[in-house]
Amino acid sequence: MDEYQRTLHALIEYRILAAEDDGAVLPETEKPVEPGEPYEGVARLIRLLRRVGDLPADAILEDPDLYQGALVTAVERFQRRHGLDPDGRIDKATLAQLNTPLRFRVHQLELALERLRRRPYDPSRSAIVLNLPEFRLRAFRQNHLDLEMKIVVGEAPERKTPILSSQLEMVIFHPYWNVPVKIERDELVPEIIKDPSFLSANHLEMITPEGAVLHDPVSDDMLPKLRSGRIRLRQTPGPKNVLGLAKFVFPNQYEVYMHGTSAQWLFDRARRDLSHGCIRLEN
Template sequence: MNTPYLKRLALAAATSLFLALPAAAAPAAATIEALATASLSAPPAARPYDERNWLQRFYAPRGYAPAWSGHSAKLALALLDGAEAHGLSPAEYRSDALRAQLDDGDAGEPRFDAALTRAMLHYLADLRVGRVTSEFHTTLPDPRLHSFDPVVQLRAALDGGGLAAAVAAAQPAFPFYARVKDALAHYRALAATGQHSALPLPATLRAGDPYAGAAQLRERLVLLGDLPPGSAATGDGAYTPALAEGVRHFQLRHGLEADGVLGKETMAALNVPLSRRVRQLELTLERLRWLPALGPGRVIAVNLPAYRLWALDIGATGAQAAPLEMRVIVGESVKTPTPLFIGQMRYLEFNPYWNVPSSIALGELLPKLMRDRDYLARNEMELVGAGLATPATTVTDASLAALRAGKLRVRQRPGPKNALGAVKFAMPNPMNIYLHSTSQRELFARNRRDLSHGCIRVEKPLELAHFVLGDQPEWTFDSVAAAMAPGPMRKVNLSAPIPVVLFYATAMVDRDGSVLFTRDIYRRDVALEQALHTHQG
């Protein structure tokens, strides 16, 4: 059976019903019912949801009568025009064509009615779950549309006159979404000024060096908010300390070494077109739509390319609403990128053992042990396994063979040399990814921090441990610090699991409102652009 041929045949049949069925051939209800029936046999669209029965489910309870009046249709079209604020395109919902039909007096005409219904249903679904299949949900039906059924939402909105409320309810409630949406509007306005011509490319500049493009650089930094509008104008053609301070602020927001030196990498970032920054923010909104509905309650979110962690209590007010923010170290981009997933933190281990993954033991430790039989003892490591009555630090040919065969494994004892540091935050998963502290704290000073084997090292383990144990009164800052002091391993279960979201966004807004742009370290922006192009094509 030629499945692609049958799909094309079904699509042609559905299209012919939409385009060729004359309005006078049947009452409006019969025409709408025919359109809904045709949708059932159409091939699935390139979206993360199957909408083929939506028209039938929407119109059947109302006897397939038209749903839209002139007033409600105008309101719906105004809402569709607002899709751009969410990084979506009104053209995807045919808002211009629908408005032209409405202006021609087609309100109440069955094809217009069904087309507007379909557009609004798609818009609500796209706001809720995104336009392409996410890294977090790969199968249909998408579970997120169980709790937010666009058909039910639109029907209730029309009955109660709450179309705008339905659109507001569809967009993610995750706190970052509103901030990024505001940043998108701001950067669109900046891009519209046209004040972003390429800056002159100098050799590396330090404060005090002459620079012919100093005045233009000042304008750029003021435009982007890295220098205050009232900062003194530069008229002497010099790279002044004030300009260097503005560049340092710019570097901090763009994941660059914040040294105030105007070098090749910083100049390249300054010359990125603002239209590209707008696109990065649009991609972030799409990715935030992929996340499940979270809260109220505590959640930990890690943005991998930004090397940032936020711990926040969704729904909290006052001082408790301020998120805890810190730098992190993530998986190395080429060999061991950290996967995207949503886990559940369930327990902590103070002074943990590091059970070395077999890939590291065989790929990195085994060659070292073959050259240096004292390596385990010097690094507080030991061999364990069913063939050993007690852990061993002595390496023999037989133990190396057992390690190679998977009969023994390596672990590192708690202590100052332990790779996990003083605390491990466990969220059981098949990939064995978790959060932990580290004995190599100097690495947090680097601007590029994709340095791990996949797990996530956190800058402020004491504060994070206090956050996740915050609903257990006995765990004060002092008691957490005491548990992290050198001593035996101690496991502490959380009173309730805490969601941990590992996501990817090369544009984000921090807790102070600064817009952050990062490198696309895992090349995921490229993949998302391709997926969206396929969707739109």
């Protein structure tokens, strides 16, 4: 079953679930609900998680007033599916997802289907598919899953990674990072002002419009040129380079691309919308 058919099947199922659900809202608490604690929303939580399939119908629940056992495991499964840290705690982020009406999930699936209609791809051809809400990449060859990995995508909503379709054009090994002007102005120049050794410590070079490397220390006269982009910054290849070992280029109007990263610890997070818009690859 291809991605379109799976999404269509999920839409049909969720339309039924939304029609059957009573729409009750789980009560808020001052502090996160921890496993083993009493919670007045246990009955609703059981109904909801059974309905969406995270809690098996035959799960044994010993105390109807305590949040424990199989119910905690079901919440962890729910958290994992929704890009949350699967710690079993019912905190504000988890409660917000649990209280999202199923009719809204129906609308999300309808939008996903429409995107698939507008940007179809032939599953029999080789393809790299990025599932942005899931923070995962899958590579297919002749309809066979060849590769799967975690990704980091653009921070929502201001820097979210755009939805697009393109063709991989080039792979650059040991790339330079040419710092975008906005990042240079808003993030790096303040660091340079605070610490004159910031450039050398982070293997950054100053580049003139002609492409020459400036070896002079940063002076007060240079700061306006750095802020305006008349002098550009670039990071040399190496273990500290933010693009990692490779950069994957595909033509698009948004100037985004895929690349490695020196910040591998970010892949330990469940929610990974952390970049400026480009896609960081786990491996």
